[in-house]
Amino acid sequence: MKQMLQYLKAYKKESIIAPLFKMLEASFELLVPIVMANIIDVGIQNGDKPYIWRMCALMIALGVLGLVCSLTAQYFAAKAAMGFGTALRKALFGHINSLSYNELDQIGTPTLITRMTSDINQAQTGVNMMLRLFLRSPFIVIGAVVMAFTISAKLTIIFLIAVPLIGLAIYLIMRITVPIYKKVQSILDQIVLHTRENYVGARVVRAFSREKDETEQFDEISGNLKNTQLYAGKISALMNPITYVMVNIAILCILWFGGWQVQIGSVSQGQIVALVNYMNQILLALVALANLIVAVTRALVCAIRINEVFRVNSSMKEGAEEKNTQESGKPRVVFDHVTFTYGGAQEASLTDISFSAMPGETVGIIGGTGSGKSTLVNLIPRFYDATKGSVTVDGQDVKAYTFRHLREKIGVVPQKAVLFLGTIRSNLQWRKKDAKERELWKALQIAQVEEVVKKKQKGLDEKVETGGRNFSGGQRQRLTIARALVGEPEILILDDSASALDFATDAALRRSIKESTGNATVFLVSQRAATVKNADQILVLDDGKLVGKGTHEELLKNCNVYKEICMSQFSSQEVAQL
Numbered sequence: 001m002k003q004m005l006q007y008l009k010a011y012k013k014e015s016i017i018a019p020l021f022k023m024l025e026a027s028f029e030l031l032v033p034i035v036m037a038n039i040i041d042v043g044i045q046n047g048d049k050p051y052i053w054r055m056c057a058l059m060i061a062l063g064v065l066g067l068v069c070s071l072t073a074q075y076f077a078a079k080a081a082m083g084f085g086t087a088l089r090k091a092l093f094g095h096i097n098s099l100s101y102n103e104l105d106q107i108g109t110p111t112l113i114t115r116m117t118s119d120i121n122q123a124q125t126g127v128n129m130m131l132r133l134f135l136r137s138p139f140i141v142i143g144a145v146v147m148a149f150t151i152s153a154k155l156t157i158i159f160l161i162a163v164p165l166i167g168l169a170i171y172l173i174m175r176i177t178v179p180i181y182k183k184v185q186s187i188l189d190q191i192v193l194h195t196r197e198n199y200v201g202a203r204v205v206r207a208f209s210r211e212k213d214e215t216e217q218f219d220e221i222s223g224n225l226k227n228t229q230l231y232a233g234k235i236s237a238l239m240n241p242i243t244y245v246m247v248n249i250a251i252l253c254i255l256w257f258g259g260w261q262v263q264i265g266s267v268s269q270g271q272i273v274a275l276v277n278y279m280n281q282i283l284l285a286l287v288a289l290a291n292l293i294v295a296v297t298r299a300l301v302c303a304i305r306i307n308e309v310f311r312v313n314s315s316m317k318e319g320a321e322e323k324n325t326q327e328s329g330k331p332r333v334v335f336d337h338v339t340f341t342y343g344g345a346q347e348a349s350l351t352d353i354s355f356s357a358m359p360g361e362t363v364g365i366i367g368g369t370g371s372g373k374s375t376l377v378n379l380i381p382r383f384y385d386a387t388k389g390s391v392t393v394d395g396q397d398v399k400a401y402t403f404r405h406l407r408e409k410i411g412v413v414p415q416k417a418v419l420f421l422g423t424i425r426s427n428l429q430w431r432k433k434d435a436k437e438r439e440l441w442k443a444l445q446i447a448q449v450e451e452v453v454k455k456k457q458k459g460l461d462e463k464v465e466t467g468g469r470n471f472s473g474g475q476r477q478r479l480t481i482a483r484a485l486v487g488e489p490e491i492l493i494l495d496d497s498a499s500a501l502d503f504a505t506d507a508a509l510r511r512s513i514k515e516s517t518g519n520a521t522v523f524l525v526s527q528r529a530a531t532v533k534n535a536d537q538i539l540v541l542d543d544g545k546l547v548g549k550g551t552h553e554e555l556l557k558n559c560n561v562y563k564e565i566c567m568s569q570f571s572s573q574e575v576a577q578l
């Protein structure tokens with residue numbers, strides 16, 4: 001909580017003014033029963049109409065003053081809570097962006113979304129209620145007991161018995177409901193997870209006619225949420241009847257014992273009415289306090305969940321190197337006995353991989369599905385860190401560079417072609433914000449997508465929908481290749497980026513990349529032998545191990561796995577001619 005409160009720091013003034021004005025409002029409220037008592041005891045008893053009018057005017061003035069104070073408090077509390085929410089959201093967003101793939105894999109996207117949205121909103125509501133009520137409610141309860149004491153010390157005993165009993169009833173109810181509210185938040189996580197999977201995979205769901213099953217599963221989770229909330233609601237609903245019965249019993253006692261006191265003349269009728277009013281004020285304050293505790297507990301649960309994310313630190317330490325250290329004749333990328341195991345995985349996905357790639361060289365990486373190809377290239381831009389061994393770029397361990405500098409050197413085309421909401425231009429300028437029109441068209445031309453963009457009515461300014469859904473799979477792939485080419489990276493990684501392209505386009509793409517990337521080192525990941533066969537060096541992976549390294553001809557002679565891959569894709573005659 002302490003950590004959370006730092007986001008309120010900028011709203012210190014508001015955080016002090018709001019509760020102060022609420023206390024001021026409470027003070028005016030506590031004066032009302034006294035004025036009422038005076039109207040009865042002085043005004044009505046003596047038939048003094050001007051006095052009654054004066055007192056009525058005073059009551060209205062107290063009401064108006066209370067309203068003004070309450071509105072002022074509301075304004076400042078809302079301002080502080082909104083500011084708190086905004087600062088927290090910004091900090092969490094920045095923190096999540098600083099985490100490495102390793103941590104993101106482990107936490108999971110759905111829960112991060114719930115924490116960024118619903119949890120922060122709950123925390124914000126908690127802060128708002130806290131600022132308004134955390135002083136006001138206890139102030140009213142204590143103030144009302146003190147005021148009752150000034151009226152009659154004897155009758156205050158009833159207050160001293162009733163208040164703890166009402167407090168105890170509220171506490172017992174909340175002991176049951178608070179853990180349920182904690183559970184509600186984790187069920188919300190499941191709903192986000194299910195909704196996300198369902199919407200992202202909407203086409204697959206329909207293709208397999210799984211709508212009914214998916215709906216049933218969703219109904220089950222949301223039914224679970226409803227039942228849990230209903231259970232909490234039913235128990236909370238006991239709060240009002242129980243507390244009202246207790247207060248009414250206390251009022252009966254006040255009237256009963258108060259009646260005796262009035263008869264012997266130690267308390268006036270007006271004072272009895274004031275005592276009844278104080279008892280009612282106490283009830284309302286305690287119920288408000290209970291609501292506050294529920295909101296604050298929910299906010300605390302959310303704060304804990306948000307803090308859990310803050311507590312996860314990136315397992316990667318960023319280096320400081322900003323200089324280019326490439327020496328001519330030296331390799332651009334070197335893997336030295338690299339082994340890598342994903343967090344939580346039992347087995348290594350890469351074992352003892354060693355190779356080096358020179359500037360201008362094209363490195364083909366081939367292997368069956370799950371053999372570790374993507375994992376290998378992901379180590380170059382430091383999406384993950386090698387568990388053993390080292391990865392070197394331009395003579396320096398990748399860990400020595402700042403993330404920005406390392407990634408500026410590298411153009412990555414991930415396996416899944418993802419474009420972002422905006423225009424073709426804005427998507428292409430991701431690597432280089434100020435890339436000129438000429439550079440963008442050149443990249444489009446190399447990526448074999450120039451014609452597609454030219455045909456668009458607005459050209460480079462054509463809109464790109466979320467995820468690039470207004471482009472075909474092959475167009476998306478080529479646009480992501482163009483995006484990686486802008487800014488002329490020193491290392492280009494194409495992770496199975498031509499899988500949706502026909503053979504002719506794939507061949508043309510490889511040719512133009514070879515011709516235009518000059519001194520860049522290109523990594524071509526593919527399951528197709530035809531894609532990698534012209535590479536200067538081919539790495540053959542099998543179950544995370546490097547089982548072959550060399551040119552196509554060399555591997556055909558001495559690498560069985562490579563030969564098998566080729567044989568499975570071409571006839572023996574074609575293999576001989578390859």
Ligand SMILES: Nc1ncnc2c1ncn2[C@@H]1O[C@H](COP(=O)(O)OP(=O)(O)OP(=O)(O)O)[C@@H](O)[C@H]1O
Pocket residue numbers: 105342343345349367368369370371372373374375376415527
């Ligand atoms: N984020 C992850 N967490 C845990 N294990 C993973 C993760 N990503 C991949 N793996 C595992 O690592 C191994 C290598 O996966 P990788 O994605 O590198 O294979 P690949 O050769 O690129 O496969 P494909 O050609 O099918 O894309 C697989 O066994 C896979 O299950």
